[in-house]
Amino acid sequence: xxxxxxxxxxxxxxxxxxxxxxxxxxxxxxxxxxxxxxxxxxxxxxxxxxxxxxxxxxxxxxxxxxxxxxxxxxxxxxxxxxxxxxxxxxxxxxxxxxxxxxxxxxxxxxxxxxxxxxxxxxxxxxxxxxxxxxxxxxxxxxxxxxxxxxxxxxxxxxxxxxxxxxxxxxxxxxxxxxxxxxxxxxxxxxxxxxxxxxxxxxxxxxxxxxxxxxxxxxxxxxxxxxxxxxxxxxxxxxxxxxxxxxxxxxxxxxxxxxxxxxxxxxxxxxxxxxxxxxxxxxxxxxxxxxxxxxxxxxxxxxxxxxxxxxxxxxxxxxxxxxxxxxxxxxxxxxxxxxxxxxxxxxxxxxxxxxxxxxxxxxxxxxxxxxxxxxxxxxxxxxxxxxxxxxxxxxxxxxxxxxxxxxxxxxxxxxxxxxxxxxxxxxxxxxxxxxxxxxxxxxxxxxxxxxxxxxxxxxxxxxxxxxxxxxxxxxxx
Numbered sequence: 001x002x003x004x005x006x007x008x009x010x011x012x013x014x015x016x017x018x019x020x021x022x023x024x025x026x027x028x029x030x031x032x033x034x035x036x037x038x039x040x041x042x043x044x045x046x047x048x049x050x051x052x053x054x055x056x057x058x059x060x061x062x063x064x065x066x067x068x069x070x071x072x073x074x075x076x077x078x079x080x081x082x083x084x085x086x087x088x089x090x091x092x093x094x095x096x097x098x099x100x101x102x103x104x105x106x107x108x109x110x111x112x113x114x115x116x117x118x119x120x121x122x123x124x125x126x127x128x129x130x131x132x133x134x135x136x137x138x139x140x141x142x143x144x145x146x147x148x149x150x151x152x153x154x155x156x157x158x159x160x161x162x163x164x165x166x167x168x169x170x171x172x173x174x175x176x177x178x179x180x181x182x183x184x185x186x187x188x189x190x191x192x193x194x195x196x197x198x199x200x201x202x203x204x205x206x207x208x209x210x211x212x213x214x215x216x217x218x219x220x221x222x223x224x225x226x227x228x229x230x231x232x233x234x235x236x237x238x239x240x241x242x243x244x245x246x247x248x249x250x251x252x253x254x255x256x257x258x259x260x261x262x263x264x265x266x267x268x269x270x271x272x273x274x275x276x277x278x279x280x281x282x283x284x285x286x287x288x289x290x291x292x293x294x295x296x297x298x299x300x301x302x303x304x305x306x307x308x309x310x311x312x313x314x315x316x317x318x319x320x321x322x323x324x325x326x327x328x329x330x331x332x333x334x335x336x337x338x339x340x341x342x343x344x345x346x347x348x349x350x351x352x353x354x355x356x357x358x359x360x361x362x363x364x365x366x367x368x369x370x371x372x373x374x375x376x377x378x379x380x381x382x383x384x385x386x387x388x389x390x391x392x393x394x395x396x397x398x399x400x401x402x403x404x405x406x407x408x409x410x411x412x413x414x415x416x417x418x419x420x421x422x423x424x425x426x427x428x429x430x431x432x433x434x435x436x437x438x439x440x441x442x443x444x445x446x447x448x449x450x451x452x453x454x455x456x457x458x459x460x461x462x463x464x465x466x467x468x469x470x471x472x473x474x475x476x
Contacts, residue, residue: 052215053183053190058446063410063475064374065184066319067177067441069327070357072349073158073200074336077383077395078403079424080113080346083145084126087422088112088385096386101425103384103396104152105339110423111387111395114343123414130350133358139414140361140370141407142474146418146427149381149399149434154201154334157380157399160434162206164463171454173438174325175209175216176463177445180452184322187285189219191325192318196224196307198332207327211456218327221290223311228287289317302359307331309356316363319373336379340394361407370408374444378404385424401427404437410444412476432471439468444475 079085091097092112100107115128120135125143127135149157149166156166163170171179174191183190193207199220200206207218225231292300292313303309308328315326330336330349338345357377364370382402383395401420407413418430439449442463449468453460 051186052213053178053186055182055184056180058181059448059451060446062444062446064408064444065181065372066323066374067174067325067409067445068315068319068360068373068375069173069325070353070375070377071200071327071329072336072353072377072379073330074154074334074338075157075379075381075383075397075402076336076349077113077338077342077346078145078398078401078420079383079385080115080342081128081130081350082126082143082403082405083420083424084117084128085113085385085420085422085424086117088424091423093392096423096425098421100386101384101400103386103398105396106389107384107386107396108389108392109387110385111392115347121414125414125416130347131354131357133354134361136358137361137365137407140365140411141405141413141415142411143403143405143416144418144432144437144474145401145403145416145420146429146431147378147382147402147404147434147437148427148431149402152381152397152399154337154380154397158200158202158206161378161380163208163210164435164438164465169205169208169210170461171210171212171216171463172207172218173441173463174207174218174327175212176452177442177447178216178324179212179454180442180447181324181445183324185285188289188318188321188323190323191216191218191327192221192323193218193327193329194221194223194311194314195329196222196311196331198222200329200332201334211461212454218325223307223314226310228290231290285321289321290314292317299363302355302363304355304359306352306356308352309359312356312360316360316367316369319364319369320367337397338383338394339388339396340391342383342394364408372409374409374411374441375407376404376441377407378402398425400425401431406441406474410476412474415474417471417473430471430473433467435464435467436469436471439464440471440474443470 079088088110089112091110093109095109113128115130117126117128118135119125120127121138123139125138127138149160151157151166160166162172178190191207204220207220209217221231223231288294292310295313300313303313311328315328318326335349361370361375364373381397381399384398388394388396401424418427418432420426421428442449442452449462449464453462
């Protein structure tokens with residue numbers, strides 16, 4: 001049984017004090033209550049089941065209400081984006097003075113960043129030229145330079161960043177969030193994952209609900225498409241009107257409900273029923289929410305004409321309409337996994353993102369939405385300060401110390417938290433494991449990560465498992 005909040009146990013009644021009514025109610029499986037339940041099921045006054053995504057109260061007063069996760073899948077280089085390490089230039093081409101850390105591949109000498117860094121904003125935080133426009137918003141950001149994952153492999157690190165477990169099937173962050181808080185718009189999914197051109201590595205497992213009810217899983221949208229019929233498959237029924245669909249769906253749902261009564265423990269059935277209802281409701285609002293042609297021309301131009309500009313403009317429209325979480329991916333596969341030709345490839349990828357991110361943050365801020373929207377930027381890990389062999393032009397995976405940033409939603413802007421060694425290899429000051437990041441994000445959303453639990457297979461599970469500490473220095 002799912003529980004967000006613990007329920008007090010009722011008093012224990014001695015068998016000596018049982019009346020005949022108590023005996024009938026308590027004996028076996030409770031025949032008296034079963035009879036009453038049967039009568040109520042036949043009653044027209046029986047209350048409708050609670051919608052699984054109905055908005056729910058947080059554990060305490062939140063600073064943020066919604067989440068946008070900008071996922072740079074593949075692993076962007078921290079020493080080429082937001083972690084300025086000038087010592088790399090001094091030792092360029094040389095071996096690491098203290099010895100290499102273990103990496104996936106054979107690596108050569110240290111490799112300086114091919115990009116210029118500059119202090120930005122009133123806070124004077126270092127930002128690479130790759131994110132020249134995004135850097136204008138550093139005073140709204142908390143840059144974490146001491147993130148840590150568990151292994152230098154994409155698949156487990158993606159699972160860790162998304163679901164808090166690198167090895168076993170677990171619900172994603174967005175699923176936990178919608179389970180805990182519900183959504184504020186019944187006509188749209190509570191959790192949407194947008195990735196242009198196909199799936200990232202490990203595909204739909206990145207936004208799965210696992211043992212949580214299926215209503216909490218992410219809804220995937222391929223944002224390479226601009227035609228609404230392709231963007232959201234089967235959004236329109238070409239053969240039946242909405243009224244006719246409603247009549248048909250009501251009949252199907254009546255039959256489904258009878259089927260469910262005999263299989264009350266199978267949550268997959270309830271999830272399937274809810275998916276039918278959501279698909280029907282989406283016809284009235286999803287097409288409009290994803291239609292950026294309704295935006296003024298100057299707004300569209302500010303985001304740019306590329307795919308990521310379109311994704312982030314759609315994201316703003318979804319946030320305005322109460323969607324609880326939107327995850328926005330770089331693209332299919334692992335675009336930021338640049339083992340070679342990093343200078344060119346990182347520059348190209350950042351150019352696709354820089355203007356859209358800046359426009360998005362500015363748009364949220366101008367509309368008063370940044371205060372209630374928590375934005376996360378980063379990958380599943382970072383990259384080494386040493387180069388791949390044989391040429392000095394690419395970097396291997398690095399889970400020892402990498403960078404992500406948070407903005408808006410109660411974050412202490414204009415700050416840098418934690419640090420790597422001077423070469424950008426290992427977190428040496430205030431390390432932040434992924435579980436701590438998750439605990440902190442949930443805290444900003446008004447959820448205690450230790451209380452947000454779900455009972456499954458006889459155990460209470462949570463996103464952070466037995467780990468996680470809220471990093472209070474990141475909170476304003």
